[in-house]
Amino acid sequence: MISADAARNIVGIIGNVISFGLFLSHAPTLRRICKAKDVEEHKPDPYLATVLTCMLWVFYGLPIVHPNSILVVTVNGIGLVVELVYLIIFFIYSTNNKRLKMLAVLGIEAAFMAAVVVGVLHGVHTHEKRSMIVGILCVICGSVMYASNLTIMVRVIKTKSVEHMPFFLSLAIFLSGCC
Template identity: 60%
Template sequence: MVSPDMIRNVVGIVGNVISFGLFLSPVPTFWRIIKNKNVQDFKADPYLATLLNCMLWVFYGLPIVHPNSILVVTINGIGLVIETCLSHHLLPLLRQEEQEEDGSAAEALFMAAVALAVLLGAHTHQRRSLIVSILCVIFDTIMYSSPLTVMSQVVKTKSVEYMPLLLSVVSFLNGLNWTSYALICFDIFITIPNGLGMLFAAVQLILYVIYYRTTPKKQNKNLELPTVTPVAKDTSVAPISKDNDVNGSTASHVTIDITIQP
């Protein structure tokens, strides 16, 4: 007979795979930003919230806080590296450089303050893990609720152009998986943020279905070719002249002459 612990372990492994996909899901959006050299109306809130969330969970899984949590450290460590690359090294190259740098720096300072306060103020693993787990619940909830700014924009503009579908789908699957994991052997610290995350992601998917048809479609620009206008003259010779344009380059001008017979 399959035990609940075995089922929970399997769900946890699947959750790690989905979480890895969640960390990678912003890549197409960032590629679009880099390709267009413009952040347009994409919001950085979800990525910065995920970055801080990964910092907290890595800290939580360290032996000095909560021993025997290597899977927590590994998956969130991978997420920390990915989100750092996306949020700190790519977006600062574009239009919102100053805001992104300020956000990343503020999160790093906050994390340093939390680590210092926990290590100096709590002297047992139980107290440290309790304090950090509460912070993880709070910032997990913030991470999952951060797309609310994007959802309000979707309702206002009736367009889902700047709400990435892949991120919404993976967020829903991730919340569903970890909520199931927490309910097998009830864990309130995992249930609350992931249950809310599943709910917020479900709302995003509903909005996507509603406003997909009203989203403006991209139009291809037509290539306009230059036209040559015939010029009537009294000679049948067709001279070709070359003049320099204002930038110093050479352009060829062809004059078509038409002889008019009486």
């Protein structure tokens, strides 16, 4: 029989591998955008939602909030960088209107994140309460992140084609949900 800590680490490593796959699952879409030099009908919603979720999870995993969470910090730190690269690509090939909307959302996310950090660090003084508050925000934003990928479903239904619903994205979301 393995210990609870060993089981938690094993599940954590498996979860990190699946999460890394989830972050990379948008790469084919971004490759297509780069080739076409146009975002076409793609929306930045999933990338914007994932940036906020990753920022919150990185904050959650810091020792000042939830000690011994290095796996959470590493995978979400990598995910944050990957998603920011996606947003840069999206920004380059978007129209000015979409760029302004993206910048507005990123500004709101940054302000929200700053408020969370300041509020939690100054208003809550135990690891248990900090991890509870930030953890609840992570779950809420994670749910929004998963739901944001459903914007692709609208396109699939309209076109009656799964061409715009990448298989690896669907697989990664399924495996991540299972884990």
